[in-house]
Amino acid sequence: MEELLKGILGINGGTIFMFIIAGILIYLAIAKEYEPTLLLPIGFGAILANIPFSNALGSDGVLSILYNAGIKTELFPVLIFIAVGAMIDFGPLLKNPFMLFFGAAAQFGIFATMLVAILLGFDLPEAATIGIIGAADGPTSIVVAQKLAAGLIAPITVAAYSYMALVPIIQPPVVKLLTTKNERLIRMEYTEVKVPKSVKLLFPIVVTILAGLIAPSSVALVGFLMFGNLIRECGVLERLSKSAQNELANLVTILLGITIGSTMVAEEFLKPRTLLIIGLGLVAFIFDTAGGVIFAKILNLFLKNKINPMIGAAGISAFPMSARVIQQMATKEDPSNFIIAQSISANVAGQLGSIVAGGMILALVPTFM
Amino acid sequence: MSIDWEVFSKGINVALLGLAGVFTVLILFYIVTKLLFHFGNKMDKDNSNPD
Known part of the structure; x- marks a missing residue:
């Protein structure tokens, strides 16, 4: 009898609170469709991990095995990068490589938030890990945090x-806070450029070598992303490209989400610093957006053909959400102003920038510890 | 809450070097893309011109 009741008797305030948090994540995933592919598995993983005496955790627990095999080794996030690489079309960026600069500027939030986190009492590795939320890139955040x-x-x-x-x-x-109406009305010329096949093929190879030589700690991140992209662009591996985009992405996402959820154990998660970290994540996104916009405004001081500074905000990695948001804002100001092509270019650049920033953090932080 | 200024100064170093590093790598990507385009277009022209 005691054996049957031990689960119920093991419930405490923390357990109930974690069930509520898990419920909120599942609600957001289903009802609001906020990143459902990840928030739902994370929410359910949190339930599994917080049931008292759960056999999903522990040395023989399936979630612990998945964690040790997939997260500790960085296998899951790196596999996700193959899938993401196979999904990314670098075409818009290759047509407009100038937008790469916005992909760099919008990483400002990572480093600014890291400094804020240090001021709030976190040590350097923790602060850098909190800053990386601003990469707006789940797999990079997981690799850096791990x-x-x-x-x-x-x-x-x-x-x-x-x-x-x-x-x-x-x-x-x-x-809106950082731009004037006139700036938001700026139109940008767009000329369609054909990207030679050789460029699409060589880009992932050259970028991998270049990034790897400068920041060897980014090889796993950049390399697997570009490997996925090469599968997509080579034109002879369509079956593999589709598998990477669908089966691989779906399978790893399921396992990644539920495994991350299993780390949300009440004793670890319910700490004041968790709230602080989540608050700092918001700061990181705000600083990222501000960094991109302000960088565009600074460039406008020197450019003859002005840039709509809203494009700078699309330099974060949240693709294609950010590009869409910027186009919606432009359309709101002037329904005939189309800056979607430039926004998408900046957004793709952000995907590269966030991974490079992750590599930089991984390379630099240990040298200053 | 006391601020550890030594950690903060290390943080400043990481932030400056990190941001500079991101810009450097992406500037290199920019140059590489331009070069790839230059040679890619040249190759396309050569291939389309049988003479």
């Missing part, structure tokens, strides 16, 4: 995916 502050992996991942879903709410007020 390497620098594994204890923070749950709140970091939940914050990263939640804020990515909230880009349409976070970005517009920041962009």
